[in-house]
Amino acid sequence: MYQQRRALEGPPLPPLSPAPHPATAEPEPPSRAWIGWLIVLCIAVGGWLLHRRMEEQARIPVFSPSRTARARIGTLERSLRVTGTTAATRSSFLIAPKLQGTRGRESTELTLTLVKLSPAGAKVKKGDIIAEFDKQFMLLRVDDYRSNVLQWEQNLVRLRANLDLRRVQQQLKVKRAKAQMDKAALDLKTTPVRSAIQAARFRMNFEEAKAQYEQYLKETPDVVASEVASNRRYELELEEAQRGLKKSQKNADDMTYRSPHDGVLVLMKNYRNGNFVEVQEGETVGPGQTFAEVTDTSSIVMQAAMNQVDAELVKNGASATVNFDAFPDLQLPARVVSIGAVTSPSGQRPQYVRAVPIQLELEARDDRIIPNLTASADILLEREEHAVIVPLECVFRDRDGTPYALVQAGGEWQKRDLELGTANHVEVTIQSGIKDGELIAAEQK
Numbered sequence: 001m002y003q004q005r006r007a008l009e010g011p012p013l014p015p016l017s018p019a020p021h022p023a024t025a026e027p028e029p030p031s032r033a034w035i036g037w038l039i040v041l042c043i044a045v046g047g048w049l050l051h052r053r054m055e056e057q058a059r060i061p062v063f064s065p066s067r068t069a070r071a072r073i074g075t076l077e078r079s080l081r082v083t084g085t086t087a088a089t090r091s092s093f094l095i096a097p098k099l100q101g102t103r104g105r106e107s108t109e110l111t112l113t114l115v116k117l118s119p120a121g122a123k124v125k126k127g128d129i130i131a132e133f134d135k136q137f138m139l140l141r142v143d144d145y146r147s148n149v150l151q152w153e154q155n156l157v158r159l160r161a162n163l164d165l166r167r168v169q170q171q172l173k174v175k176r177a178k179a180q181m182d183k184a185a186l187d188l189k190t191t192p193v194r195s196a197i198q199a200a201r202f203r204m205n206f207e208e209a210k211a212q213y214e215q216y217l218k219e220t221p222d223v224v225a226s227e228v229a230s231n232r233r234y235e236l237e238l239e240e241a242q243r244g245l246k247k248s249q250k251n252a253d254d255m256t257y258r259s260p261h262d263g264v265l266v267l268m269k270n271y272r273n274g275n276f277v278e279v280q281e282g283e284t285v286g287p288g289q290t291f292a293e294v295t296d297t298s299s300i301v302m303q304a305a306m307n308q309v310d311a312e313l314v315k316n317g318a319s320a321t322v323n324f325d326a327f328p329d330l331q332l333p334a335r336v337v338s339i340g341a342v343t344s345p346s347g348q349r350p351q352y353v354r355a356v357p358i359q360l361e362l363e364a365r366d367d368r369i370i371p372n373l374t375a376s377a378d379i380l381l382e383r384e385e386h387a388v389i390v391p392l393e394c395v396f397r398d399r400d401g402t403p404y405a406l407v408q409a410g411g412e413w414q415k416r417d418l419e420l421g422t423a424n425h426v427e428v429t430i431q432s433g434i435k436d437g438e439l440i441a442a443e444q445k
Contacts, residue, residue: 065406065413065441065442065443066443067441067442067443068408068439068440068441068442069390069391069394069439069440069442070437070438070439070440071388071389071390071430071434071435071436071437071438071440072388072389072390072436072437073386073387073388073389073436074386074387074389075383075384075385075386075387076383076384076387076389076421076422076423076424076427076428076429077380077382077383077424078380078381078382078383078422078423078424079320079378079379079380079381079424080306080310080313080314080378080379080381081376081377081378081379082304082305082306082358082376082377082379083304083374083375083376083377084302084303084304084305084358084374084375084376084377085302085303085304085371085372085373085374085375086300086301086302086303086324086369086370086371086372086373086375087300087301087302087303087371087372088263088295088296088297088299088300088301088371089296089299089300089301089361090261090263090295090296090299091263091293091294091295091296091371092260092261092263092293092294092295093290093292093293094130094131094257094290094291094292094293094294095288095289095290095291096112096133096285096286096287096288096289096290096291097112097133097251097254097255097287098287098288099112099138099251099254099287100247100250100251110137110287111134111284112133112134112255112284112285112286112287113133113134113282113283113284113285114131114132114133114134114279114280114281114282114283114284114285114291115132115133115134115281115282116129116131116132116281117130117131117132117267117279117280117281117292118130118131118265119265120265120266120267120278121264121265121266121370122264122265123262123263123264123265124259124262124263124264124265124294125259125262126259126260126261126262127258127259128258128259129256129257129258130257130258130259130265130292130294131256131257131291131292132255132256132257133255133256133285134255135251135252135255135256138248138251138252138255139252141248141251142245142248142249142252145241145244145245145248146245148241148244148245149238149241149242149245152234152237152238152241153238155234155237156231156234156235156238159230159231159234160231163227163230163231166223166227167223167224167227170216170219170220170223171220173216174213174216174217174220177209177212177213177215177216178213180209180212180213181206181209181210181212181213183209184202184205184206184208184209184210185206187202187205187206188202188203188205188206190202191203257292259294260294261294261296262296262298263294263295263296263297264294264295264297264370265292265293265294266292266293266294266295266370266371266372267279267280267291267292268290268291268292268293270283270291279291279292293371295370295371297365297367297369297370298365299361299362300361300362300365300369300371301337301359301360301361301362302322302334302359302360302361302362302375302377303357303358303359304357304358304359304360304377305344305355305356305357305358306355306356306358307353307355307356308343308353308354308355308356311339311356313381314336314339314358314379314381315336316336316337316338316339317335317336318335318336318379318380318381319333319334319335319379319380320333320334320335320336320360320377320378320379320380321333321334321377321378321380322334322360322362322375322376322377323375323376323377323378324369324373324374324375325373325374325375325376326368326373326374327368330366330368332362332363332364332366332369333362333363333364334360334361334362334363334377335360335361335363336358336359336360336379337359337360337361338357338358338359339356339357339358339359340356340357340358342356343355343356344356344357360377360379382422383422384421384422384429387421387422387429387430388429388430388434388435388436389427389428389429389430390405390427390428390430390434390440391426391427391428391442392423392424392425392426392427392428393442394440394441394442395418395420395428396444402417403417403418403419403420404416404417404418404433405418405433405434405440405441406440406441406444406445407434407438407439407440407441408438408439408440408441409438413441413445416433416434417433418430418431418432418433418434419431419432419433
């Protein structure tokens with residue numbers, strides 16, 4: 001029973017030791033808890049600031065331009081575009097003749113009707129007959145004048161023979177009258193031995209012979225003048241007939257047109273039946289009307305005009321490229337050969353922006369190019385080779401006008417200041433700031 005109790009109570013407790021004497025109290029060190037709290041506070045503030053920054057960055061979109069370009073090495077040209085039409089430096093217009101002379105009984109004698117005409121665009125050689133008018137009436141007139149000339153020449157020969165005969169007769173009359181006067185003078189000397197009646201008769205004969213002689217002498221200049229006048233009258237008639245013959249012959253010759261030089265035939269247009277159509281055979285042309293043109297296609301120029309502001313940029317001898325509206329696939333080289341010294345005259349209404357005429361000569365030939373074609377020319381003003389080229393829209397400017405570009409480097413878009421070179425309406429060369437192959441943005445941030 002006792003053992004069970006001891007087992008339940010457990011082992012005996014050790015004896016109590018005497019209570020220790022109280023030790024002398026030492027001072028406690030100062031507390032450092034505020035430092036920890038300060039660290040915790042700093043961490044919390046830093047985390048809050050970092051959280052706000054991350055939220056702000058999350059709200060701001062990342063710059064990613066939708067349009068970009070890549071710098072390249074190449075040649076950049078700056079040019080000026082002008083528009084105009086083509087023309088030939090050597091060109092001859094065919095003008096209907098103005099027929100000389102008076103119109104005869106037939107009203108169609110001086111009518112100009114084309115009976116022969118080469119087709120438009122035909123290549124002709126110098127001396128080829130390219131057009132001919134109906135000259136049947138004119139040839140008849142030539143025959144008439146030729147017969148008149150022959151008749152007046154014969155009349156003049158006969159007149160001169162008659163005038164010579166009359167002059168000789170007048171001279172004989174003067175000589176005969178002088179002989180009669182001399183005989184009467186000799187008879188008059190015999191009056192001392194003659195009777196009074198005989199002496200009076202001799203005296204009357206002498207006076208009559210003298211008067212006759214003086215009359216013939218006085219008539220001689222008038223006879224000569226009359227002969228000269230008659231001769232001149234016939235000569236004038238002959239000259240008039242000869243002039244008529246020359247006019248008619250010239251009219252007949254003028255009705256046949258030969259090519260003055262090698263070239264291409266261009267037919268003009270007439271207004272007929274409400275439309276403008278080319279001149280053709282059988283058509284009546286008015287005197288002095290231009291109906292065709294022979295152009296030498298070996299030397300074609302382009303006549304254009306440029307704004308007065310651009311006139312100082314273009315120099316004689318500048319190279320150019322000419323494009324033709326009728327042939328979009330055709331380009332020909334050219335050069336500036338003439339620049340107007342003054343602006344083109346204005347029309348009825350005043351023009352405040354004037355144009356300066358300019359002429360370009362084509363340096364290559366093409367059989368399709370004829371005068372009066374519309375064309376445009378790009379005149380080279382400046383050229384830069386082996387330069388870094390970027391699109392003009394990729395260059396931006398600060399408020400102070402400094403050019404810059406946004407260039408991708410290291411996954412970011414960097415702003416770089418640029419030094420620009422030659423520029424046209426599309427591209428610009430970069431002297432410094434961008435290298436070949438770099439990717440640049442075409443949009444600002």
